[in-house]
Amino acid sequence: MVLESVSGLRGVYGSDLTEEYVRTWSSKFATFTRGATIAVGCDTRPSSAALLQTVIFGLLSGGCRVQSLGLVTSPELFRYVRVNELRGGIMVTASHNPPQWNGLKFIVAPGRGVYQDELERIREAKQKVGEGSIVMAGPSTYYDDIVNIEGPGCVRGVKVAVDPGGGSGCKAIPQTLVSLGADVRGVNLKAGIFNRLLDPTEDRLSELVRLVVNEKCDIGFAFDGDADRLVVMDGRGRKLSADTVLCLTALLVAAPGMKVVLSVDTSSAVSEIVKERGGEVVMAQVGEANVVRSIISTSSSLGGEGSSGGAIFPDFNYCRDGLLAAAKIAKALNGQTLERLLSKVPEHHLLREKVPMSVGAMTIAMKALALRFPDAQTLDGLRVDFGKAWMLFRPSRTEEAMRISVEAKTEEEAKELMEEARAALREAAR
Numbered sequence: 001m002v003l004e005s006v007s008g009l010r011g012v013y014g015s016d017l018t019e020e021y022v023r024t025w026s027s028k029f030a031t032f033t034r035g036a037t038i039a040v041g042c043d044t045r046p047s048s049a050a051l052l053q054t055v056i057f058g059l060l061s062g063g064c065r066v067q068s069l070g071l072v073t074s075p076e077l078f079r080y081v082r083v084n085e086l087r088g089g090i091m092v093t094a095s096h097n098p099p100q101w102n103g104l105k106f107i108v109a110p111g112r113g114v115y116q117d118e119l120e121r122i123r124e125a126k127q128k129v130g131e132g133s134i135v136m137a138g139p140s141t142y143y144d145d146i147v148n149i150e151g152p153g154c155v156r157g158v159k160v161a162v163d164p165g166g167g168s169g170c171k172a173i174p175q176t177l178v179s180l181g182a183d184v185r186g187v188n189l190k191a192g193i194f195n196r197l198l199d200p201t202e203d204r205l206s207e208l209v210r211l212v213v214n215e216k217c218d219i220g221f222a223f224d225g226d227a228d229r230l231v232v233m234d235g236r237g238r239k240l241s242a243d244t245v246l247c248l249t250a251l252l253v254a255a256p257g258m259k260v261v262l263s264v265d266t267s268s269a270v271s272e273i274v275k276e277r278g279g280e281v282v283m284a285q286v287g288e289a290n291v292v293r294s295i296i297s298t299s300s301s302l303g304g305e306g307s308s309g310g311a312i313f314p315d316f317n318y319c320r321d322g323l324l325a326a327a328k329i330a331k332a333l334n335g336q337t338l339e340r341l342l343s344k345v346p347e348h349h350l351l352r353e354k355v356p357m358s359v360g361a362m363t364i365a366m367k368a369l370a371l372r373f374p375d376a377q378t379l380d381g382l383r384v385d386f387g388k389a390w391m392l393f394r395p396s397r398t399e400e401a402m403r404i405s406v407e408a409k410t411e412e413e414a415k416e417l418m419e420e421a422r423a424a425l426r427e428a429a430r
Contacts, residue, residue, distance in 0.1 A: 001359075002103075004123075005397035006116055006289035010094045010103035013047040017102055022051055023058040024127065029090060029106060030062020031125040032118075036087035037065040039080050039107075039137065041072035043093040043168040043226045044192040047102045051092045055104070056134070059090070063130020067137035071191070073168045073227035074105060075321040076142040082111025082318065083145075084138060093168075096199035096224040096308075097398065112296075112318035113289035143176045146327055149316065155330045156181035161220040161233070163187050163208040166194040169227035173323055182330055185215045198224050200231040201242040201309050209237040219338050221326045228288075229309045230322035232329065234338050243267035243306035247345045248329050250302070254279045259300035261291050264380045265392050265405045266306030269348040285380035287397060292318045307352060307405065349414035350407040353422070357402045361429055362395040365402065368428035369393055389413060391421045 002011035002021065009025060011017035030038070038059050042048035052068070059066050067086075069077060074091050081089040089107035097103075106114045106122065114122065160182040164170040170191045174184045187207040188195055197203035200222035212220040212233055220233030232240045232248065243266060250270050254260065256278030262270055263286040271281045284294040286305060295303045295314050303312040310320030317324070332341060357365070369382050376382040381394030381403075389408040396403050402425060406417040 001400070003398055003400070004119070006114060006119055006287050007398050008093075008095070008103045008105040010097055010101055010398055012100055013051070013102045019051070019054050022054045022104065025104060025122070026055045026058025026090060027062045027127040028122050028125040029088065030059045030064045030130070030132070031128050032122045033064065033088040033108070035063035035130055035132065037067060037135070039067045039069060039077060039084070039086055039089040041069040041077045041089075041091055043073075044071065044166060044170070045094065045099050045102050045225065046192070048092050051102055055090050055092060060132035060134070061130065062128055062132065064132045065135050066132060067135055069137050069140060071168050072140070073172070073323070075228055075317055075319055075323065076140055078107055078111050078319040079142045079145070079317050080140050081107050081109070083141060085109070091226065093226040095226050095398075096201075096229055098198060099194050110318070112292050115289055115293055143172050145316070146176060146324055147179045150180060150327045150331055152179060153181035155327070155334055158219070158330050158333045159183045159185070159215065159217045160330055161185045161187070161208055161211045161215060161217040163200070163205060163220070163222040164189060164227065165196055165198055165200065165223060165225065166190060166192055167198065167223060167225040167227055169223050169323065173223065173227065176323060177327070177330065180327055180330070185211055185217060187211050200224055200229060201307070205231070205233065205239055208233055209239070213237040218333055219330060223322050227322045228320040230311075230325050231309050234342070241267070241350060242309035243270060243350060244342075244345070245309045245325055245329075246270045246304045246306050246311055247273060248332070248341060249304070249311045249325055250274050251341060251344055252328055252332055253302055258302065259298050261294040261298065261300045261303035263287070263291055263305040263307070264377070264383055265394065265403070266304070267348050267350045267407060269346045270306060272346045283379060286394060288312070288320055306350075307403075348407055348409060349411045350405065351414050351418045353404045353418065354396070354399070355402045355404065355425060356400065357429070358400055359395075362402050365425060365428040366393065366395065369424060372424060372428065389417055391417055393421070393425065
């Protein structure tokens with residue numbers, strides 16, 4: 001079964017996700033964009049290059065002018081659509097899902113992911129026969145833009161360890177950090193060779209741990225397959241929580257009067273940092289497109305999803321941008337240690353689990369949980385608040401799994417709350 005959501009279309013290649021399925025959706029997107037100029041690109045999965053050609057064929061058959069950037073990261077393609085004022089783009093990727101998965105991310109003007117109503121319009125669009133053309137893509141300025149914005153040499157003196165995980169940022173991410181002045185070391189730098197889980201929030205990152213410790217690095221960065229997710233590791237080789245990316249980002253950029261959009265599963269530590277600096281927090285549904293929609297509608301200056309290790313900087317890109325977040329965090333270490341920066345993060349303990357469940361089983365469980373917790377917030381899933389603690393049950397939009405998140409002020413309280421959440425889900429699923 002292909003999972004279809006604002007996060008993209010995702011399935012196992014050759015089983016759920018077929019060439020015909022991809023061609024059909026690409027052709028429908030051509031109709032949706034009225035045969036416009038569309039930029040396309042792909043990540044490093046075994047099936048990505050072939051599916052990219054299928055996407056191009058589907059767009060051409062619908063009358064589009066197609067610009068192919070080939071191997072790119074998702075933030076790079078989003079930025080390209082935005083800078084060149086194109087009507088759309090398609091990224092062939094399954095992001096953090098395993099290599100045997102693949103999928104499509106749809107991009108629309110002004111360089112953002114599609115909203116739910118737009119996804120439905122693409123689904124319902126009729127395929128039209130047209131005669132498209134392939135046109136030469138212009139230069140991608142994404143990496144140069146990051147260097148110019150943050151400043152060449154701004155990370156000088158900082159030793160950085162990088163793990164792109166075999167994804168599409170293998171070459172350009174280390175090069176960009178070098179251009180920023182960092183002393184860079186790397187592992188898993190060979191594109192298409194996956195020696196760990198593509199989702200850095202789920203993997204132990206053992207190779208990065210060894211590199212950071214052995215090379216005495218100041219900080220480590222790990223990315224997912226299309227480089228929108230980011231995980232931070234400290235100089236002792238300790239993997240920090242996914243929410244730490246947003247905590248550090250908020251410490252660096254939050255200011256009085258600034259609006260910040262956070263997904264409902266983000267740590268309360270981020271909200272506390274924003275509010276302490278005079279900012280305002282707006283809550284949104286999980287999913288990059290949902291956060292971006294709230295960013296645009298509220299004129300917010302920062303956004304993100306704690307669970308995905310993703311920060312969104314709307315002045316630059318309308319998507320999670322792992323490299324830009326890494327550049328900003330590394331830049332902050334030019335003059336202070338990561339430990340000193342982390343000491344400013346409020347103490348919270350957040351635990352997350354993913355429970356494999358079919359779509360039908362999740363539907364039944366959510367109905368039962370709603371009866372058990374009638375006062376729960378329903379912005380996205382069911383969030384139950386207990387003063388300074390909370391638990392969240394949310395069906396995943398990218399996998400057949402129920403996601404459970406709990407947070408409390410102490411580790412012991414968080415573990416107890418997770419056990420309560422597990423028990424509640426087991427009972428609801430009966």
